[in-house]
């Protein structure tokens with residue numbers, strides 16, 4: 001007999017207890033830049049330097065990463081809620097408007113105002129449920145020393161301190 005699984009509501013209630021940072025997952029394919037808000041990000045290993053992100057297979061960002069096999073992770077700083085909301089909603093064509101960014105060596109957009117930028121190439125990917133887990137090798141990193149992180153908890157934005 002199949003083991004019983006929790007229902008979606010119980011699962012979401014449990015996940016809301018997990019405080020995380022907020023990132024903008026970016027990529028580029030055929031000269032077209034794209035990005036979306038992602039909280040499912042984690043360090044995997046330091047040697048080699050690996051991270052993971054989970055992207056919904058229905059997202060356009062997923063489509064772009066499938067083609068490019070590269071991605072950027074931009075950790076948002078306190079006060080960047082508006083960027084987080086913008087990259088999570090419709091009107092994808094205008095998400096980068098007024099958001100300064102620099103292209104990494106792969107062309108991936110790296111947001112200038114972020115607390116940290118990572119430029120990664122896909123080392124492995126695993127389709128699980130509705131999402132794909134991308135394991136990325138970190139090729140380049142930049143950290144801003146003078147800012148605090150944006151925190152996401154229980155469906156809302158928080159800041160530390």
Ligand SMILES: Cc1cc2nc3c(=O)[nH]c(=O)nc-3n(C[C@H](O)[C@H](O)[C@H](O)COP(=O)(O)O)c2cc1C
Nearest residue numbers: 036037038039040054055056059060061088089092
């Ligand atoms: C705080 C927050 C965290 C999110 N985290 C994720 C995530 O980890 N993975 C994901 O696939 N979508 C996540 N989303 C939803 C996407 O940002 C959203 O579906 C987006 O519109 C997809 O854009 P696209 O289809 O243009 O790529 C998150 C949204 C918010 C507001």
